[in-house]
Amino acid sequence: MQHRLLRNVIMGIGMLALLSACGQTKSPVQPPLADPAMSKPQTQTSSPTTTPAPATVPAAPAADTKQLKIKAYYGNENGDKLVEQETTISYKQDDEKYMAALKALSTSTDATVLPLFKGFTFKTVSAKNGLLTIDASMAPESRLGAGGEELLLKALKQTLFQFTELNSIEFLLDGKAVDSLMGHMELPHPIKR
Numbered sequence: 001m002q003h004r005l006l007r008n009v010i011m012g013i014g015m016l017a018l019l020s021a022c023g024q025t026k027s028p029v030q031p032p033l034a035d036p037a038m039s040k041p042q043t044q045t046s047s048p049t050t051t052p053a054p055a056t057v058p059a060a061p062a063a064d065t066k067q068l069k070i071k072a073y074y075g076n077e078n079g080d081k082l083v084e085q086e087t088t089i090s091y092k093q094d095d096e097k098y099m100a101a102l103k104a105l106s107t108s109t110d111a112t113v114l115p116l117f118k119g120f121t122f123k124t125v126s127a128k129n130g131l132l133t134i135d136a137s138m139a140p141e142s143r144l145g146a147g148g149e150e151l152l153l154k155a156l157k158q159t160l161f162q163f164t165e166l167n168s169i170e171f172l173l174d175g176k177a178v179d180s181l182m183g184h185m186e187l188p189h190p191i192k193r
Contacts, residue, residue, distance in 0.1 A: 073155035075114035130167035146184035
């Protein structure tokens with residue numbers, strides 16, 4: 001059983017490494033994920049040895065854009081522990097901050113961490129009476145082993161329960177309440193604080 005788990009984790013990490021190389025620009029002066037609302041490209045002024053700014057932070061936010069610092073959780077290089085990183089999310093309306101937090105979980109500019117939600121598409125996210133309902137889809141390459149799935153669920157809870165107004169999370173996959181996201185860990189409906 002451990003051998004199978006180890007093999008799945010190694011294969012998952014390898015797939016994530018290959019997929020992370022897809023679509024990267026060759027120009028070192030633009031961040032990997034540019035905000036389409038920005039009208040001119042940014043230049044990178046920091047040296048390569050400094051920690052790059054999170055991809056979710058636009059350099060010049062519009063006057064009506066709000067920003068919030070949160071802790072986002074990723075997998076470590078080995079895929080066996082959570083790594084906490086502070087990031088800044090941008091949003092216009094208060095209910096959009098949850099989507100911004102989820103998107104922060106799916107990308108990272110730090111090569112030493114694994115975005116556990118890479119390959120997830122968040123279709124809708126809505127909050128009502130302390131319940132956050134997420135409808136997402138998952139690409140086949142997003143599947144992780146049992147350890148990875150457990151880390152993914154922990155990252156989801158620890159990131160979203162920073163918002164004190166949330167008491168529970170209903171995570172739907174393609175509009176359906178499934179027993180498990182990847183077939184290893186039970187997915188409660190809803191996930192409670």
